[in-house]
Amino acid sequence: MFEFELPDLGEGVAEGEVLEWHVAVGDTVTEDQVLAEVETDKAAVDVPSPVDGVVRELHAEAGDVVQTGELLVTIEEDGEREAAESGATETASEEASADETTTDAAPTVTTGDGRVFAAPSVRRLAREEGVDITAVEGSGPGGRVTEADVEAAAEAAENDDGPTSVVSKISDDEDDGPTSVVSRVGDDGESPTDDEAQAVKSAVRKVSAAEPMAERRERTLATPATRRLARELDVDIDAVPTDETRDGEPYVDEAAVRSFAEAEAAEVTDEDVREVTEAVVSEMQSIADEAAESTTAVEAAEGDRREPYRGVRRAIGEQMTRSRREVPHATHHDKVAVPGLVEARDRLQPLAEERGVHLTYTPFLLKCVAAALDDHPILASQLDAENEEIVYKADRNVGVAAATDHGLVVPVVEDVDEKGLLELATEVNDLVDRARSRDIAREEMQGGTFTVTNFGTIGGEYADPVINVPETAILGVGALKERPVAEDGEVVAKPTLTLSLAIDHRVIDGADAARFVNTLKEYLADPTRLLLE
Structure with missing residues (x-):
């Protein structure tokens, strides 16, 4: 071995x-x-x-x-080489003796089996220069052959009119990058053989295809860890500014690479960000589409029950999948004490019943939402990705998510800001009843600009609701119940609502979401503020 x-x-x-x-x-x-x-x-x-x-x-x-x-x-x-090991030393000695009698070259330094001590880079240089490395005397430690030894031998060969290695270099004023073309010319002027050309090509390092930078160096010293970091940050290490040197050569450390990468990142334009984002989103969507298309059969055991996945349930699934795939969701959670809301509903409920209307908290909630949307119209928007525009919707058409036996449906209450509480209550009750009996038209579930889902009627405090695309926001409302609230340094029990606002982060920033919720809390805490609008 x-x-x-x-x-x-x-x-x-x-x-x-x-x-x-x-x-x-x-x-x-x-x-x-x-x-x-x-x-x-x-x-x-x-x-x-x-x-x-x-x-x-x-x-x-x-x-x-x-x-x-x-x-x-x-x-x-190989077995043949092992069999020849015994005669290797003798052969090497005979060759060295023959060289001494026929040339003035100094004896070579070899291993016990006749191999020369030389680094791979030195061997490549020898092949480039057409130098027989076994005929070169090593001046390095332990008799190793160095690059200087090979260059001296090549220069001596040139002076003796021997074969010349001509390396073509690109001039500084040419447009293209450094070439890797090396021509070898012998005494007969013939082109190099395929083997020689291949050896030369393997000795030439490829350089970046990008246009050379004005301040780019030809050589930079750096540790392997620093070079790995440069590759990870996509930094050209020869372009990193440095005043440090090692053995007279420019030296770059990890700190310099990171600083250069940060400076480069600071110069990124909005157009660069947009292009990269579009590419990433496109790739993620392709992956999601492929995953969606690849269905896996589910084995059913004895006692399991199957039912068709179609109709409303399938439509809901496709809509939710599209929303999660296309929209980067972010959810803002908050809580608000609403004793004023409870008081207003308790006071108006008897009057509504006299008119045959069951008044719930939902109409109050819709009116407060519509008023908050007027103050923060970005929450009532849609993204037109094809035309690269954000559309601010003028109508306050609010969807009301309703749980039914055949799935979640979202009837839309139109022009909430233009209707009174009793009218809203009547319309909401009618839409929800017809949605549960499957007697609602498709058109009555379209055209919304914002959606409210009151999961608190079933149970729960906070959620991460899924946006009803192409809308850009949805409000989830938790259960209305007494919770501890700090007031004037004391903890008291007050009726509170929990709020979960999910936003499309492509369009709406977290700060916009927080401001909208703050405004909504003011209206919910004191619904009489709506009279000022």
């Missing part, structure tokens, strides 16, 4: 983060095949395999930080 340790990836580099594995356990690899991409504080580099064989174990996962010299991967070498 060949135990491959993380090699020296550059002078002064002590560790690297495994960005991505290009092989898995059981894969067959060849010498120089890329095993993994590792990022240091200076660059992201490809780590090639030093031998032919089969990967038996990966000793790190993507995201792990591995120290230089720490075990990275175990490779089982």
